[in-house]
Amino acid sequence: MTMNVEQLPSTRVLVTGGTSGLGRAMAAALVEAGARVAVTGRDRRRAEATAGEIGAIGIELDVRNEPSVLAGVQAVYEQLGGVDVLVSNAGIGMRTVNPRFMTDPQPFWEVSPDGFRDVVTTKLTGGFLVARAVVPRMLDAGGGRVVVISMNEQTMTRGGFVPYGPAGAGLEALARVMAADLAGTPVTVNILLPGGATATGMVPDDIAASLRQSLLDPEIMGPPIVWLCSEQAVGVHDARIVATEFTT
Numbered sequence: 001m002t003m004n005v006e007q008l009p010s011t012r013v014l015v016t017g018g019t020s021g022l023g024r025a026m027a028a029a030l031v032e033a034g035a036r037v038a039v040t041g042r043d044r045r046r047a048e049a050t051a052g053e054i055g056a057i058g059i060e061l062d063v064r065n066e067p068s069v070l071a072g073v074q075a076v077y078e079q080l081g082g083v084d085v086l087v088s089n090a091g092i093g094m095r096t097v098n099p100r101f102m103t104d105p106q107p108f109w110e111v112s113p114d115g116f117r118d119v120v121t122t123k124l125t126g127g128f129l130v131a132r133a134v135v136p137r138m139l140d141a142g143g144g145r146v147v148v149i150s151m152n153e154q155t156m157t158r159g160g161f162v163p164y165g166p167a168g169a170g171l172e173a174l175a176r177v178m179a180a181d182l183a184g185t186p187v188t189v190n191i192l193l194p195g196g197a198t199a200t201g202m203v204p205d206d207i208a209a210s211l212r213q214s215l216l217d218p219e220i221m222g223p224p225i226v227w228l229c230s231e232q233a234v235g236v237h238d239a240r241i242v243a244t245e246f247t248t
Helices: 021-032 046-055 067-080 114-142 164-181 208-213 217-231
Strands: 013-014 038-040 058-060 087-089 142-151 186-195 240-242
Touching: 013 021, 013 067, 021 087, 021 142, 021 164, 021 217, 038 046, 038 067, 046 058, 046 240, 058 067, 058 142, 058 186, 067 186, 087 217, 114 164, 114 186, 114 217, 142 164, 142 217
Parallel strands: 013 038, 013 087, 038 058, 087 142, 142 186, 186 240
Antiparallel strands: none
């Protein structure tokens, strides 16, 4: 897909976890396609700095904290005038519980409860809190789209991937339930995933060179997220789209 500034000329998009990795890549692609984009992050300065680099708006929003979510969403609506698309991307990876998870995986019983809670709260509870704050507004406005960023099913059940895998599986289940709850309404929900490990800060620094070379560029998420926000995707609902397999 060739992106240009005519594709999304009046689309307003909120990207959670948009300061790095997949979130930043998707936000940049959406801006390039003409959308007005708000990126969120826990740190206001980092969110604003990233936004300045790509031509977006930076908003402080901690998806783990309901008051922060409500305040952040309100700020997005005030600055964009509304939200047409929510890209639910915020999450933290395995490095937070095991910095060497690729080479020295931990069994689930060695994962700290605090580490487990932090990953699940960020990815799963955070996805719920933001969608809960945005979707009713979309229904009141007469339409909207939610795109939930997921992962390969193999990652969800891979040994040594507690709590990242279960958190991702829970988020994907949440997306499917949201899609079921919103069936017949003007709000759609779809799932998007890269289709492999990506070159983001979630991957350990000391992985083998051969593995690093095989990592996907985060920009692979650009074409499918732009398409999901475009007129071409009107009516697409409850779909699971893999970026490595995406064609228009």
